Amino acid sequence: MTLLSVEGLRTQFPTQRGVVEAVNDVDLTIESGEIVGLVGESGSGKTVFAESVVGIVEEPGEIVGGDVRLHGESLLDKFEAELREIRGGTISMVFQDPMNSLNPTLTVGEQIAEAVRLHQDVGESVRLPAEVKRKILGVAKNGEAWRRAIEMLEAVEIPEPESRAEDFPHEFSGGMRQRAMIAMALANNPSLLIADEPTTALDVTIQAQILDELRDLKDAFDASILIITHDLGVVAEVCDRVSVMYAGEIVERAPAAELFGNPRHPYTQGLIASTPRIDDPRDRLEPIGGTVPELVDIPYACHFAPRCPEARPECYEIHPEFRPVGRVLAPADGGSDRGRDSRPDHEAACLRRGPEEDRL
Ligand code: SF4
Numbered sequence: 001m002t003l004l005s006v007e008g009l010r011t012q013f014p015t016q017r018g019v020v021e022a023v024n025d026v027d028l029t030i031e032s033g034e035i036v037g038l039v040g041e042s043g044s045g046k047t048v049f050a051e052s053v054v055g056i057v058e059e060p061g062e063i064v065g066g067d068v069r070l071h072g073e074s075l076l077d078k079f080e081a082e083l084r085e086i087r088g089g090t091i092s093m094v095f096q097d098p099m100n101s102l103n104p105t106l107t108v109g110e111q112i113a114e115a116v117r118l119h120q121d122v123g124e125s126v127r128l129p130a131e132v133k134r135k136i137l138g139v140a141k142n143g144e145a146w147r148r149a150i151e152m153l154e155a156v157e158i159p160e161p162e163s164r165a166e167d168f169p170h171e172f173s174g175g176m177r178q179r180a181m182i183a184m185a186l187a188n189n190p191s192l193l194i195a196d197e198p199t200t201a202l203d204v205t206i207q208a209q210i211l212d213e214l215r216d217l218k219d220a221f222d223a224s225i226l227i228i229t230h231d232l233g234v235v236a237e238v239c240d241r242v243s244v245m246y247a248g249e250i251v252e253r254a255p256a257a258e259l260f261g262n263p264r265h266p267y268t269q270g271l272i273a274s275t276p277r278i279d280d281p282r283d284r285l286e287p288i289g290g291t292v293p294e295l296v297d298i299p300y301a302c303h304f305a306p307r308c309p310e311a312r313p314e315c316y317e318i319h320p321e322f323r324p325v326g327r328v329l330a331p332a333d334g335g336s337d338r339g340r341d342s343r344p345d346h347e348a349a350c351l352r353r354g355p356e357e358d359r360l
Helices: 045-052 082-084 108-119 131-141 144-155 174-186 205-222 232-238 255-259 266-273
Strands: 002-015 020-032 034-037 062-070 093-094 192-198 223-228 242-246 249-255 322-329 339-349
Touching: 002 045, 002 266, 020 034, 020 045, 020 062, 020 223, 020 249, 034 045, 034 205, 034 232, 045 062, 045 093, 045 192, 045 223, 093 174, 108 144, 108 174, 108 266, 131 223, 144 174, 174 205, 192 205, 205 223, 223 232, 232 242, 232 255, 242 255, 249 255, 249 266, 255 339
Parallel strands: 034 223, 034 242, 093 192, 192 223
Antiparallel strands: 002 020, 002 062, 242 249, 249 339, 322 339
8 A cells, every 4th residue: 555655856946056856756655664765965855855755945946846645635725833743653763863853962762752753642741841841750650641752762672761761862882873763763664764874973882783774663653764875785685675865866676686786777777886895896996976966956967967978979968767677688599689677666777778878
């Protein structure tokens, strides 16, 4: 069953130099129980996409087209109060830097309990300034929300959750803070968890543990997850399907194993070639030359053209549309003819891929 359906989403920021098209005609779906990855370099529009989905685009940014549907209902038609109810309830977010997301003046347990109180009817919601809350929240520690906070810290494998719930964020390690954020995000049993660079600030071992936990928690809490990251390793580790974003547009999407086994868009191929892999120790990684263009009035039809090793003059004139891209099969007879096994769940937006790929 489709949980989230984003169609033709366009988010723009007017600036003095022109209109920044941060998200440009993006489609993305997430089925119930799926982990979907949205991957791309910094500046590709991934975070603005997530902000658009949950209705927190910063002004003067504005959604100018498309639709975002959750359980079939458009979120773009909702009032801010309704969206606030959905955020932290049906949809939760985890950000890269938990230190900036956690309140340094409240204990971790109080913050998780407060998230529960705001979205569940546990009869003890306290909407007061942090310092006042800190003084009075002690009385609520036998309440349902506090018990839920302990339960959630236990679920994300914080040792001695009852005593650690009394700690302030600065008393947690980076990995524990990120776990606490995940605990807070899952405390209200969301249908969808959006995790924006959830492991970027962590060392590799902790990163792997947190990704493992996310996968387990997804099953335990019956949630779907959208992971936004620049790190293909993260995506390969946990995602069922992946969309690759470049300069505000999705350029390739496929099931994760298919994408990594058979990347077809030159940008995805470049990303994979520039990512270190334990099972393929290469002497040298090959970075993609150049940088993501500023998203103001991009003058070339395929946004990747100036960085693409396969670019042709047509690529600067014709905007590539999505089409199924064939799995390139090795010739059975060892000859030079290659077969193509088109699969509809693997699509790329490149003039040199798909049924007419030898046209240019
Ligand atoms: S359309 Fe052309 S420039 Fe764009 S990715 Fe394909 S080959 Fe490269």
